[in-house]
Amino acid sequence: MLVEPEIAKLLSALAGKVLSDAWDAGVKPRLAALLRLRGGGQDEQVLGDLEQARAAAATSAPDEALGRVEDLLRSTLGTLAAEQTSLAAEMRELLATATAARAQPLARIAVSAVDDFENHEEELRQMDAAWEAGRGSPGPTVLFVYGPRGIGLTTLVRQWLLRHRDTFSAGPELSAVLARSATGALPDPAAVFDEWFRLLHVPKQEVPSDLAAKMAKFHQVTAEGPVFVLLEDVALASLAKHFLPASSEAVVVVTGRELMRSLVSDVHAKAFKVGPLLPEYSRRLLISSGRLAPYAASHRAEIDTAVRVCEGNPLLVRIAGAQMLFDQPYGIGEFATALSDHRPEVRLGAFDVDERSGAEIFDAGYQELGRRSPEAAQVYRLLGLHPTAEFDEDVVAAMAPGLDGRTRAKAIRTLRDSSLIERIDGGMYRVISGLVHTHAAECARADLPGPEREAARRRWVRHYVDLAERVDAGLSPRYRHDPSGAYAGYPPADEDTQDILVEELVRRRHILKAAVRAAYDAGTYDAWYYDATWRLAQGLWTFYLRCGFHGDWVEVYELACGAALEDPVRGNLLALARMRYGLGFAFLDRFGPGDPASAREQFEEALELCDPALARPETSAPDAEGWRRTRSSALEGLGKLADGLGRPEQALAHLDEALAALDGVDHPRGRALIALHRGPVLTKLGRYDDAAAVLATAGAEFLALSPPDSFNAAKASARLAEALLAAGRPDQALAAFDEAVAGLGRPRHGYQRAGVLLARGDLLLARGEARRARADWSDAAALLRAANSDRVEQARRRLAEHPDPEPDQDLDLDQGPDMGPDQVADPDRASAGSGSEGGDHE
Numbered sequence: 099m100l101v102e103p104e105i106a107k108l109l110s111a112l113a114g115k116v117l118s119d120a121w122d123a124g125v126k127p128r129l130a131a132l133l134r135l136r137g138g139g140q141d142e143q144v145l146g147d148l149e150q151a152r153a154a155a156a157t158s159a160p161d162e163a164l165g166r167v168e169d170l171l172r173s174t175l176g177t178l179a180a181e182q183t184s185l186a187a188e189m190r191e192l193l194a195t196a197t198a199a200r201a202q203p204l205a206r207i208a209v210s211a212v213d214d215f216e217n218h219e220e221e222l223r224q225m226d227a228a229w230e231a232g233r234g235s236p237g238p239t240v241l242f243v244y245g246p247r248g249i250g251l252t253t254l255v256r257q258w259l260l261r262h263r264d265t266f267s268a269g270p271e272l273s274a275v276l277a278r279s280a281t282g283a284l285p286d287p288a289a290v291f292d293e294w295f296r297l298l299h300v301p302k303q304e305v306p307s308d309l310a311a312k313m314a315k316f317h318q319v320t321a322e323g324p325v326f327v328l329l330e331d332v333a334l335a336s337l338a339k340h341f342l343p344a345s346s347e348a349v350v351v352v353t354g355r356e357l358m359r360s361l362v363s364d365v366h367a368k369a370f371k372v373g374p375l376l377p378e379y380s381r382r383l384l385i386s387s388g389r390l391a392p393y394a395a396s397h398r399a400e401i402d403t404a405v406r407v408c409e410g411n412p413l414l415v416r417i418a419g420a421q422m423l424f425d426q427p428y429g430i431g432e433f434a435t436a437l438s439d440h441r442p443e444v445r446l447g448a449f450d451v452d453e454r455s456g457a458e459i460f461d462a463g464y465q466e467l468g469r470r471s472p473e474a475a476q477v478y479r480l481l482g483l484h485p486t487a488e489f490d491e492d493v494v495a496a497m498a499p500g501l502d503g504r505t506r507a508k509a510i511r512t513l514r515d516s517s518l519i520e521r522i523d524g525g526m527y528r529v530i531s532g533l534v535h536t537h538a539a540e541c542a543r544a545d546l547p548g549p550e551r552e553a554a555r556r557r558w559v560r561h562y563v564d565l566a567e568r569v570d571a572g573l574s575p576r577y578r579h580d581p582s583g584a585y586a587g588y589p590p591a592d593e594d595t596q597d598i599l600v601e602e603l604v605r606r607r608h609i610l611k612a613a614v615r616a617a618y619d620a621g622t623y624d625a626w627y628y629d630a631t632w633r634l635a636q637g638l639w640t641f642y643l644r645c646g647f648h649g650d651w652v653e654v655y656e657l658a659c660g661a662a663l664e665d666p667v668r669g670n671l672l673a674l675a676r677m678r679y680g681l682g683f684a685f686l687d688r689f690g691p692g693d694p695a696s697a698r699e700q701f702e703e704a705l706e707l708c709d710p711a712l713a714r715p716e717t718s719a720p721d722a723e724g725w726r727r728t729r730s731s732a733l734e735g736l737g738k739l740a741d742g743l744g745r746p747e748q749a750l751a752h753l754d755e756a757l758a759a760l761d762g763v764d765h766p767r768g769r770a771l772i773a774l775h776r777g778p779v780l781t782k783l784g785r786y787d788d789a790a791a792v793l794a795t796a797g798a799e800f801l802a803l804s805p806p807d808s809f810n811a812a813k814a815s816a817r818l819a820e821a822l823l824a825a826g827r828p829d830q831a832l833a834a835f836d837e838a839v840a841g842l843g844r845p846r847h848g849y850q851r852a853g854v855l856l857a858r859g860d861l862l863l864a865r866g867e868a869r870r871a872r873a874d875w876s877d878a879a880a881l882l883r884a885a886n887s888d889r890v891e892q893a894r895r896r897l898a899e900h901p902d903p904e905p906d907q908d909l910d911l912d913q914g915p916d917m918g919p920d921q922v923a924d925p926d927r928a929s930a931g932s933g934s935e936g937g938d939h940e
Contacts, residue, residue: 109175113167116148144174218254221370225258228368229349238325238348240365244357245372250412251353254372255328258351266326266349272297276338277331284333287340288312289649293607299886301849302646307690309340317344319886324348335360374410381405383412387517388419393430400434413531416517417463464541467516473505474512479546481519482538483554485612487529488522496561497554526605555620559630562613565606566637569599573640575767577727579676590805593844603641610638611650618657621664631661632673639680648688655681671707675728678704682735689742697739704732723763730759734772741775746782753779767807770799774810777817786825793818797837812841816854823861832861852881856893868900
């Protein structure tokens, strides 16, 4: 029979789930429950037919199998849909639950073979013994591997991990570089935890704000099972101590340049000093990395010279092998002759690497690179101008627009073959060491005229500005200060594309922060870079908010505020107001110790800049609307802050001012968001009817947007349900909860959907519908479990407290459900964030 288009679409999606691994992960039991509740006794027959269709799919064409399943679903659920109009919402719920039940896997350690590994068998054996001895003790085993730069610490760790891949390949991959920056600054432990919590899929709403709480949360989520943590190039022992997991099966490997005795004394780390390769192993590594086996016998003396000069440093051995590879067999002798000119006292030592001598060896390789591949030498120089050793091919294309794709790929491959760069995850590359990156920068300074260097810098800065703005436009329709009109050219992205865009920025997260810093520093001699600084920061707003990278957010926006402040002549006072507001929102969203005061300071600074009483010409033209929007946003931020601090009267006053600031401004989304925040404040003040009216209007306004904002409309429905419950109108509250559940159908909204299901289940129980209540709690438990949320215990507790309810039990409907602190219908409200330009990122 014919079915409505929406039902047909849902049936097609459900058919795909039936034929996928999701069937056993969540589709089958939820479909059975739906058929039992809706269909009256046909669940076993339908499930049996679907099982037969799944079995037949193995030998059928994919389209034929899918068509058969769709026909089965249409003949049952399609018939029911014609009779029961709420079935579409139930099916959306089923699909969302089934999708979320297949929890995102933790980031896994990808263990690959280590090329040309030599020596250090004794260190590997000792590490094995230390780990075996520590496995029976409380807490993790800490292995501290130290030695001079270039000695191969990371390679040694990778080789050890390779030997134990069966143990750790199922565990989360947690690593951090804890070296000082070029300016001597230490890394922020809170920022490392934010990144790790994302890898561990801890919901953003449950990530603590202060460092001590983050450490406690980390201990909680790493309390069991094998966990591998790699802390590289640690500057201070006190930094490493933050990141010790709680599991007795965990291993923490710390690498550093020198012995840190407090690691040994305080956390009982086992220390392993890595020395130079023995000559025998250096020779083998040189031959294997340089592919010199055919020439090993005929050029033994030259190879021995290179081995002697490198003095057991694996990095230099590999570089020497790569240079000898360029022009076999004659290049072997030429390279050895060049090396033999060095005096022993200035050679590159394994324990005291002389950078001047290293540069001389790099120079020889660079000159040969230029003779063999001028394009590779060009890319090498340009990489020296890049702010980090990590990069991707896109930024190379931006910096070298004269190279076509094929030539560029060949140049990058040549640099890889020469052991100057290496490929890392996600299509990214890395210059093999900081020393090589520094040498590339020196080559750029020596061989490129100043105007060419400046043009290359501008190109990579513009590349990252364009990247950030393109992604931000795809993620959110929020207002931006955009005098260049860049955002108008970028379309919004669909749900799947948004996730891909976020991951693209995650891979470049540290590059982008370094780019903001470099652009800001360059602003001292060219104000163009100040504009680029705040534009790049503005483009990272939604990314930081969605991922919860508050440390980066604050650091980047502090630089952006400085950049806008330094360049007021270019009309950037509005940019300064926007950056002040953005920095305030970063503090508001984090809401840790001291953050409320910092947020208030930034919001008030933004308000002062936007004060119409100052009667500045720029507040009236040409971008008067931008000033009024920013004033409204800052007032809304103050309202959210007051609400988070438990001051509803003050919050309502600020929010009313924020709404008034939009008079005459065409900004329906802004008005809807302010209403979304005003409603709960009115509920807290006991003005339930006003709250219900405001939230109902907000929901309708969100759905009237183009495209409709179903996420915020669902939030408005959830908050409307709370107001109606408080007003003693449970029937209307249930309808509002139903709308909220239906609007939170996307897998990414599973956490929020679970909160609404918990609250709706409580209301259903109070109405005597215990069976439906248990169905809601069960679905909420599946969603929270998929989200790795601690709140799953709330659902389990409800199910345990009502294990086998009587269908006709008599409950007090007047009392209503207990909406305690752990039963918030809208989990987003647990944070003070999600302001007028924050919550819309969803």
